[in-house]
Amino acid sequence: MHGQFGNLMVNSDHQASLHKPVVDFRNTEIAFSHKSDHELKRTSWLFRLMNKSWLVSAGGSFGLWMNSTGITFLDPLIRSTIFRQFCGGISLDDSTQAIRHLAGLNTLTVLDFGAEGKVKESDFDKVLKENLRAIAYAADNPSVPVISSKVTALASNAILEKYQLGKLNTDAEKQAFKRVEERLDTLCHAAWQAGVAVFIDAEESWMQDTIDYLVLKLMERYNKENVVVYHTYQIYRKDKLENLKSDHKLAREKGFILGAKIVRGAYMEKERDRAEEKGYPSPIQDTREDTDRDFDEAIAYCVEHYEEIASCNASHNVKSNLKQAEMIAARGLPREHRHLNFCQLYGMSDYITFNLAAAGYNVAKYLPYGPVKEVLPYLIRRARENTAVTGEVSRELGLIQAEMKRRGMK
Numbered sequence: 001m002h003g004q005f006g007n008l009m010v011n012s013d014h015q016a017s018l019h020k021p022v023v024d025f026r027n028t029e030i031a032f033s034h035k036s037d038h039e040l041k042r043t044s045w046l047f048r049l050m051n052k053s054w055l056v057s058a059g060g061s062f063g064l065w066m067n068s069t070g071i072t073f074l075d076p077l078i079r080s081t082i083f084r085q086f087c088g089g090i091s092l093d094d095s096t097q098a099i100r101h102l103a104g105l106n107t108l109t110v111l112d113f114g115a116e117g118k119v120k121e122s123d124f125d126k127v128l129k130e131n132l133r134a135i136a137y138a139a140d141n142p143s144v145p146v147i148s149s150k151v152t153a154l155a156s157n158a159i160l161e162k163y164q165l166g167k168l169n170t171d172a173e174k175q176a177f178k179r180v181e182e183r184l185d186t187l188c189h190a191a192w193q194a195g196v197a198v199f200i201d202a203e204e205s206w207m208q209d210t211i212d213y214l215v216l217k218l219m220e221r222y223n224k225e226n227v228v229v230y231h232t233y234q235i236y237r238k239d240k241l242e243n244l245k246s247d248h249k250l251a252r253e254k255g256f257i258l259g260a261k262i263v264r265g266a267y268m269e270k271e272r273d274r275a276e277e278k279g280y281p282s283p284i285q286d287t288r289e290d291t292d293r294d295f296d297e298a299i300a301y302c303v304e305h306y307e308e309i310a311s312c313n314a315s316h317n318v319k320s321n322l323k324q325a326e327m328i329a330a331r332g333l334p335r336e337h338r339h340l341n342f343c344q345l346y347g348m349s350d351y352i353t354f355n356l357a358a359a360g361y362n363v364a365k366y367l368p369y370g371p372v373k374e375v376l377p378y379l380i381r382r383a384r385e386n387t388a389v390t391g392e393v394s395r396e397l398g399l400i401q402a403e404m405k406r407r408g409m410k
Contacts, residue, residue, distance in 0.1 A: 027351075031355055047396060078376065087379070102367075107354065110199060111147040117157070121179070146198065147191070149201065161210075164210045184200075191229075195226075197227060198230065202233070204267050219251070219259060220251075232261045237271075241297060299320060303328065335362070336362055346365040348393075
């Protein structure tokens with residue numbers, strides 16, 4: 001069903017499936033069945049490189065510098081390595097093969113035009129047009145129920161920050177903020193008409209209150225019957241679990257369905273450095289264990305209130321994915337229920353995604369696309385995050401090597 005997640009092959013008798021093992025994330029045969037021996041070797045080589053933190057750090061800094069100065073001679077190398085692994089293509093049409101491939105694996109696609117950090121009004125309008133094209137594409141493709149958009153690609157950081165501080169002082173600034181609201185409404189109205197959903201990404205804390213305000217207004221407007229708008233809750237912040245619960249209470253009071261994409265977060269070091277520099281308490285959890293505890297509580301809360309909250313567990317953490325899968329099974333809930341969803345990044349955590357799909361859960365790949373210049377900052381950020389913070393690259397590399405051994409590859 002468009003506008004909601006839903007399995008491509010819906011099992012009408014979900015009770016029967018509950019007698020099977022919930023999900024086995026160690027099954028490398030299922031996880032990598034879509035890869036030929038050659039593709040598996042190439043992925044192993046790339047993940048070995050990405051497993052070197054110093055290389056990811058140095059290469060990322062160099063890549064961002066080249067991107068900012070317009071140097072493109074390494075684009076062919078980037079396209080044949082990290083871009084090929086983690087992006088669908090340079091355009092929607094170029095991404096069609098990846099989308100069809102995922103659909104064949106009973107896996108949905110969340111389309112994400114990889115633009116962010118724009119500053120010009122003309123750039124904001126271009127991104128909006130691209131997002132509207134993605135909605136039109138999704139409306140004609142049953143395996144693409146959702147697109148994702150960043151507010152920082154539709155508005156300047158300065159305007160978002162000034163609104164949060166209550167410092168929109170000039171008429172020009174107020175008009176600029178009004179245009180931000182109009183762009184977001186145009187986006188969500190088009191999604192509502194098309195029966196497609198929209199993930200609105202989270203940002204840094206110094207502009208997130210503004211985004212919270214904007215997204216809650218959009219959910220109240222468009223989430224009356226189905227979930228069109230999903231907010232993103234970064235649980236590495238100390239306050240976001242309670243924000244989730246208070247937003248749910250507000251949704252009850254105002255009569256709309258809460259859309260909640262649950263993530264750990266991607267700006268931890270940046271947030272702590274800024275808090276120290278400016279002399280205010282860091283909004284980030286004190287320990288990783290604190291984040292894990294709140295994340296799992298957020299997932300449990302969403303499953304408990306699944307009729308009133310449409311949630312997406314957007315995590316690469318094995319334990320958190322297993323927790324939700326087991327809760328769904330233990331409660332006898334339909335695994336294909338449109339409010340109970342999982343999502344991982346394209347090209348990563350295949351052992352989670354495809355084993356969930358094989359077990360009958362709603363799962364999608366988050367598929368970035370766009371010109372190399374647009375998506376490179378995203379690629380570098382994800383490489384750094386998953387190498388240094390979560391250890392995801394190392395974990396998946398071990399499973400890839402286990403699958404190569406199972407196939408008798410050298």
